[in-house]
Amino acid sequence: MTRLTVALSGDCMATRGALITSAPGAAELREVLRTADFAFTNLEVVPAGGRGHPVHNAASGGCLIADPGVIDEVVGMGFTMVGCANNHALDLGVGGVLDTVDLLDTKRIPFAGIGADLTAARRPVYVDRPGGSLALISCSSTFLPGHEAAAPSPDLPGRPGLNPLRHSATLRVTPAQLDVLREIDGETGLRARRAEARTLLGFDPAMPSPDRLTLFGTRFQAADTPGFTTTCDPKDLDEISRWVVEARRRADLVIVSVHSHEPGPTPETPGEFLREFAHRVIDEGADIVVGHGPHLLRGMELYRQKPIFYSLGNIVSQIELADRVSAEDYTKVGAGEQRTPGRYFGELSAHGRRFFAPHRQYWESLVPVLTFDDGMLVAVRLHPIDLGFGEPVHRRGRPRLAGPTAAKGILDDFARLAEPYGTTVAVGDTGTGELMFNTRQGQSS
Template identity: 25%
Template structure:
């Protein structure tokens, strides 16, 4: 009997040694930690899980008043550091901060503003850069879509149409409905500015969202709202303003949108990152900051860090989990990944501070999981 147990032990030890030295097959794929889904998502099958990639402000350089503030590579490498993440999603979203227009005069009222006017006019060919990076939908509801008047808005719509990128937020193009991989999406965008669908009219916003929900499986809502600058990282739960402009109550807007049928609410506008929240089992990002803004805005301090969000939902729009992929910007080096994880720490702090019960947990590595 003693000999029998000794043999069993030897077999067990040999087996453990063999398993510990197994090699990966030559064709095995190595997966980056950034692309791994949180544990809360892995229980769902791939066919049940929709991946949304979402980022904040995009402005790839402006040709106004001359070409001195355009990137020397024609913006071709703007997204190289994160292109794999942008492409690896069912739907990829961003806010297009400016127009796609090769030439044209600035809107006269912009030149009369008391503050220095920032006028963003990207060459039309830059739309192909956005397409190549993986962007499927863009918000054009913001305070820069009218920098070059009717010509700028018209050109932007025509160019995006030619590339197949969907957009929403203009009075003449308030929504978009489309199908990807058998899932029908409704997309709408809002801003407190002229010529765009108004952020401040909550009743009208709810009506638009309710109508989209009758047409689509998943409704994605974008808003450009809230005050601007480093003093405005927190969600104030009240109306905000910038100079004399009413920038809305973004918390009230987001909750109103979900109550009306939105499945995902994506905010931008303050030029800094803000908190995230889970409300009625739907995900809200209150501001995703400056993502890729070539020499157009300040990227010092907290203005230079931003998340690339991966949001996992089911086909009912319910939040399953997410991931914060940290990025940073400098005027010299452009968009890069941030190995220091600064924006993860910042979003975690802001969420804990602004929302004592946010309905989710943010891990140190950026994993986001729902919490009841």
Template identity: 30%
Template sequence: MSAPFSVAVTGQSLIRHDLKAMSDPRLIEVAQILKSCDVAFTNLETTIHGRHGGWPLKGTYFGSSRPGVLAALKELGFNSLALANNHAFDLGPPGILSTLEEVAAQDFLHAGIGIDQRHAAKAQKKLFGSRRVALIAMDAGPGPSFMYAENASEGRMARPGINRLNVSRVFDLEAGIFNVLHSVQERFRSSALERANYAQPEDPPRLNGQDEIDFYGTVFRKSDTSDRRLVVDRHSASAQLSTIAQEAGRDAFVIVYLHHHHWEPSWQQVPSWVREFAHDCVNAGAGLFVSHGAPVLQAVEIYRNTPIFYGLGNFLFHTEKEEREWSPPEVWKSVIATCSFGSGGRLEDICLRPIVIGGIEALLDPACDRLPFPVLADGKMAAGILEDLAERSTDFDTLLSLDNGIGRIAL
């Protein structure tokens, strides 16, 4: 029988500044929570500019960090990192290689990128005390195909990159609108060769019958209603679920991580396809499911006695102050979740400690400079964060109680 153990999970860490020299008691207070758990997990929302170099592959939203940020995360108490996200390929394959090298040097449990697809999709394992933990991390985009890892084939080299959960976006259109769109396409129809030229570096999307059209890279489908749907590729999902089942069958505690930017118009809403996939992961044997992408708190669900954190927002968020898209206050509020498991591996307790990323003063007054780290919230601020999370989680049959500024989930 496995020994009791605990896991701390936080929002994503978009870290660009080294925090090791900081001795602020508010930062130490946060670090003590992380260090109190056997496993402390975050998503490294950047790529490391290290020995292998690399070149920026993005415009405005490019981001990379020096290796020193990893030592800073280690000093904070983190020992487990997801690496699959939209910034992991910002320096191309060299960034993937440097990131792998540097996180290994710091002895993190890490997963989600690799030298080829097999490596990127592999569950990485580590002993924490007497408990073997397996981590599987994946990204569902949207992003160009070249950022995802690929195995070598005849005449084609392997590509270092990210473990991909293949997801496609399909727009359902009523027949009248669909026919108009189809007529526009027919009017400007070009030769197969010209379409291939414009498709580079991507391949054209696959279509399923005459009721679907590829309208310059976006698939539209004739339907009785108008809707936007995200479709998870069955083969891609099956491969991920098989890996989960394999590790669970070896008595590992499996942490599954999903990163995606297929957000709903309300960032705090959980997409239905993510909920369905999370349930599939738990059914396959996951002991904990964590997701990031939308930079806000989303609902928490307990499914088959397994915690599902649909979105923990941010933990470290080193952005430029003039980036106005991150101005909503919800972007700067989150929680640190600590999950306690008994000797049989059964979930016994979840504690939620509300935090404010960048400091409370900067949240209340935009003229103030943000701190480069989160602080614990208290009083009305803490209650407000937890009450909002409790309200969003009720649709998932999750009951969250408040106790002196700390949230607890009834099991």
């Protein structure tokens, strides 16, 4: 029998050193990561090596750029592979992507999700251990236009970038509401400005059918009941699935990592397209889907006896300790001549009164350790993580196993988030939790 263990985590935004501190529970967390056969994190920082230039509005303020030495810190924590597809991957443009690729290759750290062209970004990376092998595919649904990698043509090379999972949103409106939107379209003059497009195309691109309208960059669809939904881009879904099928043939376990900030009806709920994506890649052969992006925990689902973690929050968060800020970002906070990184992040967060600092859930997360016997999931142990909510900016953001009281609160929250998916979490007395399941659970969508 082949037994393999996999430790998972969310976003790793490391910009300084000593990620494992002397705090109680920190060394124990490192032991959890190091004793697993495979330990995954999402590397959401650009380890700048000299190439690249800051991208305008890379992430609405606050580029995540650090010294290349942070990679050694991440490996020192116990992580053995990283996903790189996320909305900060191109904070230094394509030059920064190529720098990251070269650095990780030089250090022989398995990574997926970015590359010199679309095929390189889509490909799985294979990680081999004495007990077995694992394939990792990394993609992102959150990115700016042009950050996605592109394929070469017969005439031009491909574009470096990330592995994209594009999606579309549709607002369902009643027929009467659609009529109102059409009135707005006509009476404001928007329709008249599409005259050239209608002449060239032979139809109005904003009204492809009587029951659909695209207005203000949003798609509207006539329906009996108003609502909002998102769906995956079919081409991206098919292309990522193709690589999942390839990975299934070549490794004992297959992980698909997906970075997605987009919410569903609530911030704790994933967008509808994400569940569609997770089910499809499991149908094609993935053993684990691990999500991250919104910087808080979301629920967990078992689908066909395969785990889907819709978001594992953060494992390291040192955004406010980043030491390289672009001129454009400085202007957003009115720093004037007092342009230093500390002042910038202080103004950006209103000195701890907004963004992430005042929200406890941002500073709490989980590290699940999954056990597989001959490719079948047999156990999931949940390790609650404390990132130091309320501590000074230079101390918080580095992880340790949570103490008993905090651990129970984190696990209770996770159990609540998992319940709508039919997943039961048992909260133990030792500061860890376990996923309760049987061989019939999750066989249908």
